[in-house]
Amino acid sequence: MTRNVIVTGGAGYIGSHACKALREAGYVPVTFDNLSTGWEDAVKFGPFERGDLLDRARLDEVFAAYRPVAVMHFAAFSQVGESMKDPGRYWRNNVIGSLTLIEAAVAAGCMNFVFSSTCATFGDQDNVVLDEESVQMPINSYGASKRAIEDILENFEQAYGLNSVIFRYFNVAGGDPEAEVGEFHQPETHLIPLMLDAIAGKRDALTIFGTDYDTPDGTCIRDYVHVCDLVDAHVLGLKWLEDGKGSRMFNLGTGKGFSVREVIDHSRSVTNRDVPYVEGDRRAGDCTKLVSGSERAVTELGWRPERSNLVQMIGDAWRWHQSGHYDK
Ligand code: UFG
Secondary structure, three states: OOOEEEEEOOOOHHHHHHHHHHHHOOOEEEEEEOOOOOOHHHOOOOOEEEOOOOOHHHHHHHHHHHOOOEEEEOOOOOOHHHHHHOHHHHHHHHHHHHHHHHHHHHHOOOOEEEEEEEHHHOOOOOOOEEOOOOOOOOOOHHHHHHHHHHHHHHHHHHHHOOEEEEEEEOEEEOOOOOOOOOOOOOOOOOHHHHHHHHHOOOOOOEEEEOOOOOOOOOOOEEOEEEHHHHHHHHHHHHHHHHOOOOOEEEEEOOOOOEEHHHHHHHHHHHHOOOOOEEEEOOOOOOOOEEEEOOHHHHHHHOOOOOOOOHHHHHHHHHHHHHOHHHOO
16 A cells, blocks of 8 residues: 655755655655755655645645655744744744644644654753753744744644654754765755865855854854654654654754864865865854753664764765755
8 A cells, every 4th residue: 555645845955865765664755845945856756746835725635635644744944043034934934834734634634743843942051961851942933933833733632633743853964875865955054065065165165153162162062963864763753653652752863962173173084175164253043052862762763873973974965065966
């Protein structure tokens, strides 16, 4: 029997990797994407249905056509800085869009829902290891919009029995080791792709945002997780729901933090090239240190984030960067 999964945002960075993992696990990933930030040539592993989350009629049509066993919901705007300048865009697309999708799923009787949330829902709790019980105090509209969707999912479980697995991501990096898909944002704001651009001479030198933080080398510390490990957790989360284990939330990180300078040092050794960089001011909204307590995913889901080391993450991102796909 065909097991279709609606993947919103399947044309984006994480969604396209999820589609590959779903296909390898025997599902048919059906990408639902409006291509506002995604790329049609990243839809390689199943059908493509172009549509907008705010278009309920289009959603109903797609649910009726595919009768999916689950939804994986990646589609969202995700830039912290932009969310502070234009909060309405985030509340409309992320919250109202998700609400429309959730209502369409329930109306279609599709009661398994996997949702991509973020450590940005925790806010600025510097130097704390964040686990699933940590209090959520978002400091930006992006994090607030994701937390609101978590609340909607909880309410829809109480009212209609919708089962959800919520994943809160830390810093997602790397790419498909076979370079069939990879990371490409327009505009790019993330550390590793910007650094690889600088190494390859495609951009000016990388700017280190702040060197006076209260960390051993003065730069911010983040918990980087390989995108392929991250999407593996989603497949495990889907099986969890199909096994009837009920709603649960999981943080996805490794529990190890690396500073910006440490990432630069690893990039130098992986690419054998110099990393042109300058030291700049702090970027507004950056926390000193964000590190996950991710034991729940390991012990309960059986997740093994074996690719989430900097050498593999930077190496896979570099291979994709060097492949022709990158230059759109
Ligand atoms: N950094 C630089 N220079 C750059 C870009 C980034 O020094 O040009 C630094 C940042 O200051 C930060 C680290 O590199 O210390 C990582 O920055 P990213 O922009 O790659 O990632 P963030 O930690 O800012 O953001 C990530 C996700 C967001 C999510 C956020 C939660 O990309 O979607 O974590 O805090 F909201």
